[in-house]
Amino acid sequence: MQNINAFDHAETILKVLAKGAFLTTAADGKQNTMTIGWGALGNIWGRSVFTVMVRHSRYTHELIEAHDEFTVSLPLTAAFTKALGLCGTKSGRDLDKFTAAELVAVPGQVVKVPVIKGAGLQLECRIVEKREMAPENFDKALAEKWYADKDWHTYYTGEIVAAYLD
Numbered sequence: 001m002q003n004i005n006a007f008d009h010a011e012t013i014l015k016v017l018a019k020g021a022f023l024t025t026a027a028d029g030k031q032n033t034m035t036i037g038w039g040a041l042g043n044i045w046g047r048s049v050f051t052v053m054v055r056h057s058r059y060t061h062e063l064i065e066a067h068d069e070f071t072v073s074l075p076l077t078a079a080f081t082k083a084l085g086l087c088g089t090k091s092g093r094d095l096d097k098f099t100a101a102e103l104v105a106v107p108g109q110v111v112k113v114p115v116i117k118g119a120g121l122q123l124e125c126r127i128v129e130k131r132e133m134a135p136e137n138f139d140k141a142l143a144e145k146w147y148a149d150k151d152w153h154t155y156y157t158g159e160i161v162a163a164y165l166d
Contacts, residue, residue: 001166002164002165003164004121004164004165005048006160009163010041012074013123017036017074019075020035020037021035021036021039021074021084022034022036022071022084022116023035023036023052023060023070024105024114024115025060025063025070026067027063030092032060032063033087033092033097034054034058034088034092036053039053039072045128048163049125049158049159050072050125051155052070053156054153054154054156055151056153056154057151059091064156067112069111069124069158070125071111071115071124072123072125073115073116073120073122074122075116076119076121079118080116080119083103103117104116104117104118109124109164110161110162111125111126117166118166120166121163121164122162122164122165122166123160123162124160125158125159125160125161126158126161127156127157127159128157129155130154130157131155132152133152133153133155135152
């Protein structure tokens with residue numbers, strides 16, 4: 001593992017995120033990963049942070065609500081394309097996505113949530129803020145496009161406590 005400064009790899013993080021990354025959570029002896037395409041890298045409160053969004057209906061939402069940590073594994077090769085597709089269309093309530101997608105979970109260096117082995121770029125985060133979307137404050141056109149079913153997101157801002165290439 002090669003420890004990195006996430007900001008030195010910001011362009012790569014944002015490019016990979018647009019194609020899909022794995023958001024992994026764990027709680028009460030269960031773990032789950034899902035595909036994300038939205039997120040934000042930033043510097044807030046004097047800390048390097050990564051913000052993820054999870055819809056209320058997702059199994060990941062249930063797990064992340066029960067724990068204060070998450071990881072983001074950003075695949076640097078196309079070898080994970082099929083796994084990203086599966087993890088973005090199936091629910092962890094119904095199957096073990098790690099087994100189904102042939103993903104290997106390995107322990108995080110700092111957090112108690114695993115990362116996806118071999119993905120390439122790993123962010124380990126500890127939640128420092130959680131925020132529910134406020135529909136009344138949201139752009140109406142975007143709400144119609146992205147939230148017609150009223151399945152809003154919760155924002156989780158996590159301090160990046162470890163960042164590395166594997």
